[in-house]
Amino acid sequence: MADAARDVDSLLERILPRPHGLHERIHKAMRYAVLAGGKRLRPFLVLRSAALFGVDSAYAMRVAAAVEVLHTYSLVHDDLPCMDDDDLRRGRPTTHVAFDEATAVLAGDALLTIAFEILSNHQTHPSADIRCRLVEKLGKAAGHDGMIGGQIIDIEAESRTFGAEETITLQQMKTGALLEFSCGAGPILADAAPEDRDRLYAYARDLGLLFQITDDLLDVLGSAEKTGKSVGKDQDQGKATLVSILGIDGARNKAVMLAERSANTLAFYGDKARELREFPLFLLDRES
Amino acid sequence: MADAARDVDSLLERILPRPHGLHERIHKAMRYAVLAGGKRLRPFLVLRSAALFGVDSAYAMRVAAAVEVLHTYSLVHDDLPCMDDDDLRRGRPTTHVAFDEATAVLAGDALLTIAFEILSNHQTHPSADIRCRLVEKLGKAAGHDGMIGGQIIDIEAESRTFGAEETITLQQMKTGALLEFSCGAGPILADAAPEDRDRLYAYARDLGLLFQITDDLLDVLGSAEKTGKSVGKDQDQGKATLVSILGIDGARNKAVMLAERSANTLAFYGDKARELREFPLFLLDRES
Helix, strand or coil: CHHHHHHHHHHHHHHCCCCCCCCHHHHHHHHHHHCCCCCCHHHHHHHHHHHHCCCCHHHHHHHHHHHHHHHHHHHHHHCCCCCCCCCEECCEECHHHHCCHHHHHHHHHHHHHHHHHHHHCHHHCCCHHHHHHHHHHHHHHHCCCCHHHHHHHHHHCCCCCCCHHHHHHHHHHHHHHHHHHHHHHHHHHCCCCHHHHHHHHHHHHHHHHHHHHHHHHHHHHCCHHHHCCCCCHHHHCCCCCHHHHHHHHHHHHHHHHHHHHHHHHCHHHHHHHHHHHHHHHHHHHCCC | CHHHHHHHHHHHHHHCCCCCCCCHHHHHHHHHHHCCCCCCHHHHHHHHHHHHCCCCHHHHHHHHHHHHHHHHHHHHHHCCCCCCCCCEECCEECHHHHCCHHHHHHHHHHHHHHHHHHHHCHHHCCCHHHHHHHHHHHHHHHCCCCHHHHHHHHHHCCCCCCCHHHHHHHHHHHHHHHHHHHHHHHHHHHCCCHHHHHHHHHHHHHHHHHHHHHHHHHHHHCCHHHHCCCCCHHHHCCCCCHHHHHHHHHHHHHHHHHHHHHHHHCHHHHHHHHHHHHHHHHHHHCCC
């Protein structure tokens, strides 16, 4: 995972515009937001799912960069005062604190835009048909019925009490959709069979929920020092999470079940999927 | 132009998601922002430039819808309290007033995202290569070195005094880039010759500056009633515009020159380009 993060960081450094012109502030803000370390989980999933199907890593790297840039835009907008109002992200001041609110809105917009530009460029894959499928899939995953829809439900969650089903829907849209895109990128890049695609999506769905439960557990049990972001926010806002619904032990048990099931889903690929199969266990033990 | 607006409105009505699910608020906000009338200048330019090269109007309509949706996102974000802080747009409360700030940020994000989804979908053109070129071009036009870059410079303009050259750069990026994309969509959809593309881009560059000058003139001379938005804002904010730099008569003269030159650029196409050649004159006389 550290290798994947280093490789994608190196590409992000090159792919993001260097500050230039009267508008250099936008480039500085884009780079500030993206080049802040981060675990690069989504790029890891793109790279491993692509490797599983023998995709040229140069192509997979560009898709990984696009997903990470898009993920970063969502963090920048999510941290805004009118949204989660967070001052701390990846252990540093959030973009609107380091720059200003208007710049953060625009930097998020620019990151979202460049994600699609990266995918559509011929360097991402020789087949324009595959590039279009990536653009359309990412649009759906990140859009009104995906990540953004989940963020809207997340806001509703502050004033309504959700049950387990609604909370899972929220999480599947807010976090799961982009993880599904990341895991599904390999089969798309390889133009693989529908069964391969379905296996990766099933894996991703369990992974998404697992990711969210461990995130919620960290929010309750973790420290701001280790996670590099504010903790205890969900509880303060009275938001339902799977941890508040199932209890800490219940959530932990569900996480263990999801980790086992998602690893088993990829048993078909044997040792070729070793890293993807170990990844759920990593999530289970994470401290940040 | 009214025909183009009616046709694109009808497609927008169908292409934008109907409110559904726990997240229906995002669909309502997207529809509120887009389906508010508006002159649909950019769709008109897409449709006429496509017709000039014999492009199937069903394809052109989808590109027109994508551009209008993207343009609307930029208005929604531009109107936010941390940006221009406008309460009135197209004669109605702006999206963050009608809903709330968080919803307006997310609705803008969702509109930007769906614009790329529309372009990449197979219904937009049978050739995936042409769809990818549209996605990439729109990304560049709307991104950090295009529209968003222009918005950043526009913010700088509140605290610095710009001359004519910098003000033109600002306008070319902020408004011009998307008009260039709109006029260039025809040649891309038709896979036309480079000379055709260059003519349409030259036309669009003059048109963009003309559009901005007439917009600035309306801001000084127009009424909120006719324009459907706040007026006198640039002056209040002490922003340099070509009107404040050249004076009202100087700006008007430059506008007349640009209108004539842009119409002449398309003289090559004769009567086939009649509507595009008349359009600059329409801008010159507009009251809203």
